[in-house]
Amino acid sequence: RRLLPRRTTTNVVAHAGDPGAGRTLVLVAHHDAAHSGLIFHPGIAPAAARIAPKAYARNDTSLQTGAVIVSGPALAAAGALAGIRALRLAGMVIALGSVAAMADIARRPVVPGANDNLTAVAVLLAIAGRLAAEPVPGVRVLLVSTGSEESFMEGMRGFVRRHRAELDPRHTTVLALECLGSDRLALLEGEGMVRVRDYDERAKALVAAGAQDAGIPLWRGLRLGAGGTDALPAMRAGIPAACLGAAGPFKVPSNYHWPTDTPENVHWETVQQAIDVAWAAVRRAATP
Incomplete structure (x- = not known):
């Protein structure tokens, strides 16, 4: 900060x-x-409810964005330490996606x-x-x-x-x-x-x-x-x-x-x- x-x-x-x-x-x-920001698009929640209606109906906790953001570097580090390429790549994708989402929010108006x-x-x-x-x-x-x-x-x-x-x-x-x-x-x-x-x-x-x-x-x-x-x-x-x-x-x-x-x-x-x-x-x- x-x-x-x-x-x-x-x-x-x-x-x-x-x-x-x-x-x-x-x-x-x-x-x-x-x-x-695109991550706030009002069509995301209805789409998720259509794709997985039973799971959406059961879940009463909104997506924990902090956990998603932290999981990227954590998975990448775990993959590097364990020598698991797929895990490392998954972490990199999540981390880059988080950066892209934050950059998109920063450039948009209030x-x-x-x-x-x-x-x-x-x-x-x-x-x-x-x-x-x-x-x-x-x-x-x-x-x-x-x-x-x-x-x-x-x-x-x-x-x-x-x-x-x-x-x-x-x-x-x-x-x-x-x-x-x-x-x-x-x-x-x-x-x-x-x-x-x-x-x-x-x-x-x-x-x-x-x-x-x-x-x-x-x-x-x-x-x-x-x-x-x-x-x-x-x-x-x-x-x-x-x-x-x-x-x-x-x-x-x-x-x-x-x-x-x-x-x-x-x-x-x-x-x-x-x-x-x-x-x-x-x-x-x-x-x-």
């Missing part, structure tokens, strides 16, 4: 709720958008980012408005809009470094909001680009209870392997975290990292559902 160009990113942090409360709920949504992730920022603003109109005693709420999530969650990592001392894991929950304009609202089970780690059970239970209070069904069972969310830096710091997202019929966010990620392609009903669930989670967090 030190060898790559650097620019300044900005986090926006708003303090709301009860400032003297013993419990803290951090709602976080990134406001940056991603570059596009997508509009309506679903990923301005829908989540809209939820933050809606919750801020409700807290101003209807203060909720018993819980301190931090509304965090991060930059540079698309470059390995650098904004959230900075937030955690700066505020870790004041975020007691015993009394703090982080809820990441991601791609909330897809077809169905989902409470993800875990994430990880190389090794999937499940989110904290208590954090997931808080969101699930909020959804039940709001009368909104949540898609359960999905795990994120392709990329990461702002929940990950919190998890690594030992802070309980969960992620509220949404997905389309092929278990991926709609128009993900593609030029069609525009306001007219957002499912606004899902965004409203996310607002209702997040608000119910705030009220639940205030319950002793």
